[in-house]
Amino acid sequence: MNVELYMNTLGQKARDASRLVARADTGVKNKALLAMVAALDSSRATLVEANKKDLAHGRENGLDAAMLDRLELNDSTIDGMIEGLRQVVALPDPVGGITDMNYRPSGIQVGKMRVPLGVIGIIYESRPNVTVEAASLCLKSGNATILRGGSEAIHSNQAIAACIRVGLKAAGLPAEAVQVVETTDREAVGQLITMPEFIDVIVPRGGKGLIERISRDAKVPVIKHLDGICHVYIDEQADRAKAVNIALNAKTHRYGTCNTMETLLIHIAIAADILGDLVERYQAAGVELRGCARTCALVPAMINATEDDWSTEYLAPVLSIKIVDDIDAAMSHINRYGSHHTDAIVTENYTLSRRFLREVDSSSVIVNASTRFADGFEYGLGAEIGISTDKIHARGPVGLEGLTSQKYVVLGDGHTRK
Amino acid sequence: MNVELYMNTLGQKARDASRLVARADTGVKNKALLAMVAALDSSRATLVEANKKDLAHGRENGLDAAMLDRLELNDSTIDGMIEGLRQVVALPDPVGGITDMNYRPSGIQVGKMRVPLGVIGIIYESRPNVTVEAASLCLKSGNATILRGGSEAIHSNQAIAACIRVGLKAAGLPAEAVQVVETTDREAVGQLITMPEFIDVIVPRGGKGLIERISRDAKVPVIKHLDGICHVYIDEQADRAKAVNIALNAKTHRYGTCNTMETLLIHIAIAADILGDLVERYQAAGVELRGCARTCALVPAMINATEDDWSTEYLAPVLSIKIVDDIDAAMSHINRYGSHHTDAIVTENYTLSRRFLREVDSSSVIVNASTRFADGFEYGLGAEIGISTDKIHARGPVGLEGLTSQKYVVLGDGHTRK
Numbered sequence: 001m002n003v004e005l006y007m008n009t010l011g012q013k014a015r016d017a018s019r020l021v022a023r024a025d026t027g028v029k030n031k032a033l034l035a036m037v038a039a040l041d042s043s044r045a046t047l048v049e050a051n052k053k054d055l056a057h058g059r060e061n062g063l064d065a066a067m068l069d070r071l072e073l074n075d076s077t078i079d080g081m082i083e084g085l086r087q088v089v090a091l092p093d094p095v096g097g098i099t100d101m102n103y104r105p106s107g108i109q110v111g112k113m114r115v116p117l118g119v120i121g122i123i124y125e126s127r128p129n130v131t132v133e134a135a136s137l138c139l140k141s142g143n144a145t146i147l148r149g150g151s152e153a154i155h156s157n158q159a160i161a162a163c164i165r166v167g168l169k170a171a172g173l174p175a176e177a178v179q180v181v182e183t184t185d186r187e188a189v190g191q192l193i194t195m196p197e198f199i200d201v202i203v204p205r206g207g208k209g210l211i212e213r214i215s216r217d218a219k220v221p222v223i224k225h226l227d228g229i230c231h232v233y234i235d236e237q238a239d240r241a242k243a244v245n246i247a248l249n250a251k252t253h254r255y256g257t258c259n260t261m262e263t264l265l266i267h268i269a270i271a272a273d274i275l276g277d278l279v280e281r282y283q284a285a286g287v288e289l290r291g292c293a294r295t296c297a298l299v300p301a302m303i304n305a306t307e308d309d310w311s312t313e314y315l316a317p318v319l320s321i322k323i324v325d326d327i328d329a330a331m332s333h334i335n336r337y338g339s340h341h342t343d344a345i346v347t348e349n350y351t352l353s354r355r356f357l358r359e360v361d362s363s364s365v366i367v368n369a370s371t372r373f374a375d376g377f378e379y380g381l382g383a384e385i386g387i388s389t390d391k392i393h394a395r396g397p398v399g400l401e402g403l404t405s406q407k408y409v410v411l412g413d414g415h416t417r418k
Numbered sequence: 419m420n421v422e423l424y425m426n427t428l429g430q431k432a433r434d435a436s437r438l439v440a441r442a443d444t445g446v447k448n449k450a451l452l453a454m455v456a457a458l459d460s461s462r463a464t465l466v467e468a469n470k471k472d473l474a475h476g477r478e479n480g481l482d483a484a485m486l487d488r489l490e491l492n493d494s495t496i497d498g499m500i501e502g503l504r505q506v507v508a509l510p511d512p513v514g515g516i517t518d519m520n521y522r523p524s525g526i527q528v529g530k531m532r533v534p535l536g537v538i539g540i541i542y543e544s545r546p547n548v549t550v551e552a553a554s555l556c557l558k559s560g561n562a563t564i565l566r567g568g569s570e571a572i573h574s575n576q577a578i579a580a581c582i583r584v585g586l587k588a589a590g591l592p593a594e595a596v597q598v599v600e601t602t603d604r605e606a607v608g609q610l611i612t613m614p615e616f617i618d619v620i621v622p623r624g625g626k627g628l629i630e631r632i633s634r635d636a637k638v639p640v641i642k643h644l645d646g647i648c649h650v651y652i653d654e655q656a657d658r659a660k661a662v663n664i665a666l667n668a669k670t671h672r673y674g675t676c677n678t679m680e681t682l683l684i685h686i687a688i689a690a691d692i693l694g695d696l697v698e699r700y701q702a703a704g705v706e707l708r709g710c711a712r713t714c715a716l717v718p719a720m721i722n723a724t725e726d727d728w729s730t731e732y733l734a735p736v737l738s739i740k741i742v743d744d745i746d747a748a749m750s751h752i753n754r755y756g757s758h759h760t761d762a763i764v765t766e767n768y769t770l771s772r773r774f775l776r777e778v779d780s781s782s783v784i785v786n787a788s789t790r791f792a793d794g795f796e797y798g799l800g801a802e803i804g805i806s807t808d809k810i811h812a813r814g815p816v817g818l819e820g821l822t823s824q825k826y827v828v829l830g831d832g833h834t835r836k
Contacts, residue, residue, distance in 0.1 A: 022779075023776060023777055096776060102798065104797070106791070106796060108787050108796070110798065113776075113783075115779070115809070221639065241832070242832030245834050246832065246833075248834075357531065361437075361440075362825065363826065364826040364827075364828060365825060365827055366827075368830040369526050369828055369830025369833040370835050372834070372835040373524070373526055373828055373830070373835060374828070378524060378526070378835075379528045379826060380520070380528065391533070391535050391823035392535070392618070392619060392639040392823070397826070406813055407779075407813055408781065408782040408815070409775050409782075409784075410762075410782060410791055410792070411784075411785050411786070411787070412787025412791070413786055413787075414659070414660030414664065414786055414787070415664075415788065415791070416663050416666075416667035416671070416788045416790070417671050417790040
């Protein structure tokens with residue numbers, strides 16, 4: 001197979017289809033999404049069958065239990081995909097919305113209309129449900145999509161793609177509105193990210209290595225976050241109970257998510273008082289603790305944190321703890337070692353909360369709540385295609401609006417420039 | 419001079435300064451801008467002196483009259499810079515503005531706070547007044563800037579830079595908040611656009627060749643437009659008088675601007691009626707006309723347009739004219755040959771105006787007004803750093819808001835994820 005030619009053909013078809021998707025009515029897009037629901041529901045046996053091939057290959061190739069778990073399709077994961085589609089149907093359609101329409105001194109009216117980006121390339125790893133999730137968000141936001149899943153999920157993804165095509169057809173939308181790459185050749189990714197004439201933006205989902213590689217080589221914009229090194233800073237004037245609850249929740253609610261706290265910063269004046277209780281509860285939860293010198297002095301038998309610990313995303317029951325002298329030391333630690341993802345302060349002090357919100361340079365800044373809230377659903381976006389730690393275009397959880405742009409619309413009545 | 423080292427040093431200093439500029443109050447930024455006004459006003463002789471060197475060099479190097487004209491600083495151009503600064507002082511400060519702050523079902527409040535991008539690199543050609551304009555917009559939007567002007571304006575730009583530094587100092591802002599590159603070595607541009615660790619976005623202003631080169635080689639996002647191939651489509655149901663006025667204004671108001679019409683599209687049913695009058699008035703204005711076959715059949719002695727004409731930005735008193743069968747033909751011509759900059763329809767038909775607004779994929783779409791309105795001042799942005807025809811981040815005229823991003827702010831009261 002000539003991968004370059006194949007990907008170029010996919011790209012051209014996506015570009016053509018994108019014009020039709022961009023102007024599709026909300027009702028038509030919802031009809032397609034609901035027809036996908038019906039197709040997935042009636043294809044359960046086929047999906048599970050295809051998935052079994054992937055699982056068997058996976059076992060042969062020595063995938064670990066966690067990866068096999070993420071790869072598996074069963075009634076419950078198919079229910080999850082269906083529920084996800086129904087949620088996207090329920091979301092308001094951002095496309096065509098006109099805002100800020102005002103008269104100007106010249107007499108013209110100027111406003112902004114929300115428009116799709118065009119063609120979105122999604123690159124992801126093992127979980128096949130991402131195929132449905134990404135396709136539905138791109139479709140609802142009026143974009144065409146090219147999806148490149150992991151080679152370990154190729155059969156599952158193709159079976160899902162067939163259901164997506166059934167849905168598109170039922171609504172009279174072109175099949176090329178959502179295309180799932182059929183080759184597992186790695187060169188396909190290289191092509192996908194270097195076709196600015198066909199692809200408007202790439203959204204990679206996966207490990208840091210994958211995303212770094214894509215960002216480095218891409219010739220189109222990439223919406224991404226590399227990692228989530230999130231902090232909670234417990235200020236001297238923190239409410240003790242809130243601080244303990246938030247610090248526990250931010251670490252132990254889920255270990256493998258990007259908005260999980262990796263480093264806890266504690267004001268020196270409250271450290272002795274709060275650490276005893278916290279350490280006990282972390283240890284009860286099975287969290288390994290690594291402390292700075294001052295922390296280790298207060299809590300003997302704690303592991304000494306190394307310089308590397310401050311910039312490590314553990315994604316595991318491990319937490320580094322540092323005692324700081326004041327909010328300035330906390331914020332400079334966060335801005336230096338953090339990944340600009342999500343950082344929280346626990347304080348009852350009005351002025352310090354205001355400073356933290358303004359001065360911490362992260363995509364989400366939080367006062368008196370767990371970092372685990374940094375999420376499209378919790379923020380009310382309805383769903384998220386990913387989280388961006390960049391500042392260009394979208395920042396933070398990216399929902400339907402992040403998959404669109406705005407154009408200016410001008411209404412006149414024969415107006416000319418003076 | 420080691421250009422790489424020099425540029426890296428500039429970059430590091432800009433990154434450090436950007437944190438201080440980001441948190442500067444509106445009053446402090448305005449104080450700096452007004453101190454720049456005073457410094458420019460009291461340095462008129464020095465500025466004109468420095469500029470004379472550039473003009474002399476320019477003449478030696480055979481710059482044409484138009485370029486020398488753009489390069490010249492005199493009392494009137496200095497007045498213009500001062501007036502521009504005063505306008506930026508008057509603009510509202512976008513930084514820190516919080517919008518969409520709402521309670522979520524979990525009890526947390528979520529909103530978005532507008533934040534600076536960080537460090538902006540500006541690359542531009544001969545006009546030294548861009549130095550003040552770009553610096554002031556970046557400063558007001560809380561960003562640090564590195565400015566790289568044309569080598570032909572180096573003495574003028576350094577003299578202006580000195581006034582900018584006086585202004586920064588008077589307000590207690592770091593001198594590195596605005597840095598003007600002191601070397602004319604071309605390698606400096608190559609460095610500037612490949613330092614993602616120090617530069618967050620590049621805004622190039624200049625010819626298409628410069629911008630294409632920068633976009634191709636940059637390792638950071640670029641806010642740009644390549645060219646402005648703008649269209650006016652006169653529909654069958656256009657008001658004749660509005661159509662003639664708009665078509666004339668869009669072409670003849672100014673020839674060298676990116677929002678000037680380059681191709682006029684006319685519905686076949688109105689062409690014979692309107693072309694006689696229009697051609698006469700274009701010819702009176704000295705505009706050379708190049709028509710499609712049907713246009714030439716109606717207006718004998720008109721030059722035949724070639725395929726190249728449809729994708730040429732003349733920036734001159736030249737206009738290509740094409741007769742089309744309907745709005746679909748017009749829109750497909752625009753989407754194919756246009757540059758997604760600014761396109762207008764003249765029609766009294768409600769349904770067609772609505773279709774044109776939705777389906778034309780340009781950064782500005784206009785009904786019954788001249789394309790010349792596509793401009794930051796006319797749109798009420800107060801000023802513009804440039805016009806973007808991209809869809810990622812900013813689109814259309816880019817003002818202060820386009821030089822910022824948004825972060826999520828979350829307010830809780832001890833909230834944890836369930």
